[in-house]
Each structure stands twice: as C-alpha cells, then as structure tokens.
Amino acid sequence: MKITVAGTGYVGLVTGVCLASKGHQVTCLDVDEEKVKVMQKGKSPIYEPGLSELMQEYMGNLTFTTDYANAYKDAEVIFIGVGTPEKSDGSANLSYVYQVAKQIAQTAEKDCVVVLKSTVPIGTNDKIEQYIHDKQVHKCKIYVASNPEFLAQGTAVRDTLYASRIVIGTDEEYPAEVLVRVYEKFDAPKLKVGRRSAEMIKYASNDFLALKISYVNEIANLCETVGADVEEVTLGMGYDKRIGDYFLHAGIGYGGSCFPKDTKALSWLASFNDKEIRTVKAAIEVNDNQKLKLIKKAKKYYEDFLFLNVAVLGCTFKPGTDDLREAPSLINVPLLLEDGAHVRIWDPVGTENFKKQVPSEKIQYCQSIEDTIRGADICLIFTEWEEICNFDVNKYKQLMKHPIVLDGRNCYTLDQFEGTGVTYSSIGRKTVNDIEE
Structure with missing residues (x-):
C-alpha cells in the first residue's frame, strides 16, 4: 500500500521503516530539511538499535521528504506520529497533530485513512476527524482511526515488528479493514475496538x-x-x-x-x-x-559537595537510547554543580544531548568509566548500561580517592562488593562495606 508517515521521531520513523520492511511503499515526512537529508542517505537521525540497518535494507521502499502536499496527495493511509509534548498544566500539546490534520485537509485528493499513532487524549480522534472535514478542500472520503503505539525506546524496532498486540480503533468498518490489510504481515493479535477505547488503552x-x-x-x-x-x-x-x-x-x-x-x-x-x-x-x-534518592544517600557521606570530585555513570533515562527526557541525571547533576561539585560524566551515547540540556564548563566528559571514576570522592550510577554492569568492581577501589558507589539502578549483586573495601549502596538492599559500620 502507499503510506505516508508524518513525523520522524521514535514513533514515526520506526513505524515507517517497519512498514516498509513488510513491503509497503512508505513516504516519511518531516519539517526539518537537515534531518531529511540525513535519512535520504540511509542514516537514522535518532539512536535506536537496529533502525539504521533496517532503513538501509529497505531504502527501495522508503522516501524521505519535506513536501507535505505531494506526500498526502494520493496516499492510501496517512499515519500521524508527531510529538504531543506536555504543557505547563500537564495536559497534552496537540498543536503538531492539528497542524498535520490541516495540511491533510488541504492536500489529500483521494479516499484515505488518517491514523493517529501519536498518544492523544480520549476524544481527540473525533475532534481531528471533524477538523479535517471542516477544512477539507478536495472531494474525497477521509476516515480517521486510532492505532496507538506500544514501543519502548531501545527496543522500538523489535516492539513494532513483534508487537504484543495491534490495537485498531475505529467507529466504521472500512478504516478497520484498511488497517488490517496494513498489518497483514505482522504476526500479532489484532484488536478491533472503538476509537475512544483505543485512546484509553x-x-x-x-x-x-x-x-x-x-x-x-x-x-x-x-x-x-x-x-x-x-x-x-x-x-x-x-x-x-x-x-x-x-x-x-x-x-x-x-x-x-x-x-x-x-x-x-x-x-x-x-x-x-x-x-x-x-x-x-x-x-x-x-x-x-x-529521582533524588542518590543525592539523599550521598548526604550520608558528605554534608555538601563543595570541591568534591563526583563521578556520574550514565545520563540517559535508560540504556539503549540517547534520549534524556525526564532522566534523573537532568535533576541531579545541576544540584551537584550548585553545591560546588566537580562533575565528570560518562555515557556511551548520551553526552552530546546532555551538553545541550545542561551547558556547563564545570562538567568534564570522559571517554571511559576508568577516567570518570579516577580520583573521585563518590560515584553515582544513573543508567544501567551494559558497560557499567560488566565493569570490574575492584577498579572502584583501585581508582577512586574515596570508593563510595551509589547505584541507582542495582547494576551489581551485593556479593560482588564483599571484601572489596568499596562502600556500595543501591536501592532497596543493604549497604555493603558501610563506612559507619
């Protein structure tokens, strides 16, 4: 089928590439020209395991563009996968969704199904459908369906190709039939429900x-x-x-x-x-x-962090992604800096994004865990990267000035620290080699 996907973030790009891998002709649309140029070369602009490889394998089924008029004109199915960020009052910002809906209404020339992949409040599909019909220019039938995503960053490709379920939310039979055809080659239960139920699911x-x-x-x-x-x-x-x-x-x-x-x-x-x-x-x-648990633990060992060398291992919110949204590091590192600490950070993929989020000359970014912990007075672990979980814990004793490790992700077993001389405090477990004992 001829499919257009609006938005090339984690949801949109992964959806588009996975649909292309099943034989559909997919156009991925974005407003960022530089981002589109990167994708036209077969490269993913986001860090997501397996995505670049899948893009390169199925480039023959993929088109990347900023031209929404051509992208929507004769598409059979249009997925909306743009962001719905949080507003100051906690509600969802739907401005990007409505912007795409307006463009579809102005340019679609043939019957099509518009599919909301973005996470939207209950009742949004109804409003988007009415909005499109009110602003529609050409005489064609435009249906609206809900098809929420259930992917997790770091495993998004697998979660899409081998989904636990595919929820198809429609109030009419035709768009449901179209989405069943779209997902025909996906081996997953297909649950047909009403649009509002799909949004609530x-x-x-x-x-x-x-x-x-x-x-x-x-x-x-x-x-x-x-x-x-x-x-x-x-x-x-x-x-x-x-x-x-x-x-x-x-x-x-x-x-x-x-x-x-x-x-x-x-x-x-x-x-x-x-x-x-x-x-x-x-x-x-x-x-x-x-999110403040490690800072509170650290206060047990130091009244303040003035002039202390603090090692930070991991800054993304989870391993397998360079995404920092709502990551504990974004709260904790500024607190350490405000308290006068010298902070060194290691993360395999997240440091460039962290520099943009927390610009500070007081932060030193390191290329290895060893360089990060060398001479440190305390070490805080915020992300359970495999490199951290497999790290030789004896090196904390060998390299740190004061071997105190506060593990916010329980990367290690307690037995690993017995007899090492390293004070190891994690979440919900006893502290090993506690200084106060």
Whole structure:
C-alpha cells in the first residue's frame, strides 16, 4: 500500500521503516530539511538499535521528504506520529497533530485513512476527524482511526515488528479493514475496538506500568528501612502470575517520553472532568521524589559537595537510547554543580544531548568509566548500561580517592562488593562495606 508517515521521531520513523520492511511503499515526512537529508542517505537521525540497518535494507521502499502536499496527495493511509509534548498544566500539546490534520485537509485528493499513532487524549480522534472535514478542500472520503503505539525506546524496532498486540480503533468498518490489510504481515493479535477505547488503552497501559514501577520503588525504600532485600521480595512477587515479574526492578524512577507525560496527561484529563485518579497522582509524586534518592544517600557521606570530585555513570533515562527526557541525571547533576561539585560524566551515547540540556564548563566528559571514576570522592550510577554492569568492581577501589558507589539502578549483586573495601549502596538492599559500620 502507499503510506505516508508524518513525523520522524521514535514513533514515526520506526513505524515507517517497519512498514516498509513488510513491503509497503512508505513516504516519511518531516519539517526539518537537515534531518531529511540525513535519512535520504540511509542514516537514522535518532539512536535506536537496529533502525539504521533496517532503513538501509529497505531504502527501495522508503522516501524521505519535506513536501507535505505531494506526500498526502494520493496516499492510501496517512499515519500521524508527531510529538504531543506536555504543557505547563500537564495536559497534552496537540498543536503538531492539528497542524498535520490541516495540511491533510488541504492536500489529500483521494479516499484515505488518517491514523493517529501519536498518544492523544480520549476524544481527540473525533475532534481531528471533524477538523479535517471542516477544512477539507478536495472531494474525497477521509476516515480517521486510532492505532496507538506500544514501543519502548531501545527496543522500538523489535516492539513494532513483534508487537504484543495491534490495537485498531475505529467507529466504521472500512478504516478497520484498511488497517488490517496494513498489518497483514505482522504476526500479532489484532484488536478491533472503538476509537475512544483505543485512546484509553494507550493511557491505561502506560499508566499501569508507571504505577507498578512507583509501587516497587516505595517497597524498595521500605526494604532499606526494615532490613529486607527488594530483589528477594520482587522475586517472590514475580512468581504470582497475577503480578508477573515485569517492571518490578527497583531504581531511581522512570523517565523518557511516555510515562511522565502520559501519567500527567491522564491525571489532568480526569481533573478536567471533575474526576480524580488518586493512584496515578501518587505515582507521579513517588517518581519525582525517587529521582533524588542518590543525592539523599550521598548526604550520608558528605554534608555538601563543595570541591568534591563526583563521578556520574550514565545520563540517559535508560540504556539503549540517547534520549534524556525526564532522566534523573537532568535533576541531579545541576544540584551537584550548585553545591560546588566537580562533575565528570560518562555515557556511551548520551553526552552530546546532555551538553545541550545542561551547558556547563564545570562538567568534564570522559571517554571511559576508568577516567570518570579516577580520583573521585563518590560515584553515582544513573543508567544501567551494559558497560557499567560488566565493569570490574575492584577498579572502584583501585581508582577512586574515596570508593563510595551509589547505584541507582542495582547494576551489581551485593556479593560482588564483599571484601572489596568499596562502600556500595543501591536501592532497596543493604549497604555493603558501610563506612559507619
């Protein structure tokens, strides 16, 4: 089929490339000319494992352009995958979605199905459909359908090609039939529901996972107080099929482009309709507090950070991506700098983005973990990169001035630090070689 995808961020580009890999002729549209030039060379402008390779393999089915008129003119299906960033009040900013809808209304010349892939508040599909029809120029039938994404950064290609489910939200049979044809070669359950149900499935799914993360982090904090081990606790919980073992990994909170934004958006939507989802509000509060967990731990060893050498390992919100949105490092590093610390940072892919987010001459960016921790008074781990998890923990003792390691992602087992002389404090577990003992 002839498909156009508006927006080439994580959702749009991954969707477009994966559809091309299934034989569709896909045009990927973006307003950024420089970004389009990069993609025309077969290169991905975002860091996402496997994406560049898949792009290069199926370039014959892909077109990249800034020309929306030609892109929409005779497309059979148009996916909208633009951003819906959080507004100051927590609601979703739909300006980019409406901009695309207006362009479609002005340029589409044949019957087509417009598919909202972007995460949008419940009822948005109805409004977009009416908006398009009100501004439509040419005499053709334009349908609107909801098709939320369930991909995670770092595994987005796999999550799209081998989806747990494909949700098709329509209020008419024809657009549902078209989307079934679009996804014919995808081996995944195809769930046909109403548009508003599809919109709610996305929010309900993401917010449930955020609740699960926040819950286990609160359990982890209590484990530290009462002397339990959160990893033993979650192991026991995970055997219960009603709970499952996914998203039970304690840490310093969730980040990224989805969970923070979607929890706030659903909470705002409920409040706007004179309702309250207290569990979601609690998850937001827990997550905000959890991001400061390592700073609070560090205060046990130092009253302040003035002139201290602080090593920071990992600055992205999770491994496998260069995305910093809502990453704990964005809150913690500025606090360290304000308190007079000398900060050294290592991250395999995220440092260039971090420089843009936190411009400071006081930060030194290192090329290796060894250089980052050498002479450090304390080390804070914010991202569970494989290189960190596989790092020889004895080097913390050998290279650091004061071997104190605060691990916000539980990258290591406690046994690894027994007898090393390294003070190791993680989340929801006992501290090994505690200075105060």
